[in-house]
Amino acid sequence: MGERGGMPVLEARGVVRRYPRRGLTIGDGPGSVVAVNGVSLALADGEVLGIIGRSGAGKSTLGRILAGLERPDEGEVLFAGERLSALRGEAYRRARRRVQIVFQDPAAALNPRHSIERIVAEPIVVNGLVRGREARGERVAELLAAVGLQATTGLLGRRPGELSGGERQRVAIARALACEPRVLVLDEPVSLLDVSVQGRLLNLLLDLRACFSLAMVLITHDLAVAARVAERIVVMHAGRTVEEGRVAEVMRAPRSPYTLELLEAASLAG
Ligand SMILES: Nc1ncnc2c1ncn2[C@@H]1O[C@H](COP(=O)(O)OP(=O)(O)OP(=O)(O)O)[C@@H](O)[C@H]1O
Ligand SMILES: [Mg+2]
Structure with a gap:
């Protein structure tokens, strides 16, 4: 406790x-x-x-x-x-x-065909958390800013594959935050990142x-x-x-x- x-x-x-x-064979107990x-x-x-x-x-x-x-x-x-x-x-x-979960590998967790904007906006839309297109856009920008990303049109239109590993993990965190969680479960959130990027993500x-x-x-x-x-x-x-x-x-x-x-x-x- x-x-x-x-x-x-x-x-x-x-x-x-x-x-x-897994891989049960005869006599394996x-x-x-x-x-x-x-x-x-x-x-x-x-x-x-x-x-x-x-x-x-x-x-x-x-x-x-x-x-x-x-x-x-x-x-x-x-x-x-x-x-x-x-x-x-x-x-x-x-x-x-x-209660939202963030996984080790954001490349696997984020839809590779969706834009960053769509990825972060999706939970807002699905859960009806913010009404109206404009307010939603502002919320997406706010969430991206919170994770240290600037919501430029360049970034919003990109796909996950066009970001660095650290940026992708930030997007995954922004998407989790979009659900307005009280708890984040983070499963090895930095273990695929370079040491310097790890430190910054932990500070975030x-x-x-x-x-x-x-x-x-x-x-x-x-x-x-x-x-x-x-x-x-x-x-x-x-x-x-x-x-x-x-x-x-x-x-x-x-x-x-x-x-x-x-x-x-x-x-x-x-
Ligand atoms: N979906 C599954 N089907 C069968 N066995 C599983 C499944 N998920 C986990 N296990 C088994 O359960 C045990 C615990 O696995 P788990 O993935 O929870 O460990 P972990 O502490 O997260 O390990 P790691 O540090 O490697 O991620 C392991 O023996 C694993 O093989
Ligand atoms: Mg594990």
Whole structure:
């Protein structure tokens, strides 16, 4: 639990997620992988929580479940105190919209045939958030400015493939912000970027958090990345939480051997 008090904006309670084992061959043993195995966590309003762990720890699976893209096999996700599984219709759509996810690879997440303008405007239109063409255009410009991009006609008309990796990730973030989220789940948002671009993007996340009063779940295999942005971290290993605490304390005195391993592997960037 965070120390901010109040009701968590997002919460996982005893979340379990199993998948059929891939490439099952005869004699491979029982047929499922437990990707997330009983994880509970709470995110306070405005808090940044890092989820770290080595490859296969279950981070992305947990992230998708927190963002409502997948349902847990057991356990519950609660948004602002309400169980997602109990919500229906408009209330469900609203809760889903308030938790947005940004993936590692924006090239795969953004439609390559759509213009930047259309990509950022789409959630505004679909959710009926801003009425009128002109107001929508202003909102798109505002969102692009918030992520450090200038809404020139040149940029608005371009396709994702015509941008740099860092610019593309900024567009993906602007599109997520267009949904007016209270929580951003970021799954390895900088791991495909150059180190210098990484630092700027992480600073942007900190700015956005302040500007938009966002809470964030930052998923990364790199403890140095989490340390730069998060206040608290959860360390996952084999689907479970093996350590949790304030970043500075965990880094100073890691209690789990898996945390120690991540500490030794952490990039020294920034
Ligand atoms: N859709 C799926 N079908 C089958 N197995 C899956 C699926 N998604 C994840 N898994 C398995 O669940 C486990 C956890 O995977 P997950 O992608 O959540 O880990 P991760 O911590 O995000 O790893 P990485 O750092 O490599 O991204 C792994 O054993 C993975 O192979
Ligand atoms: Mg992953």
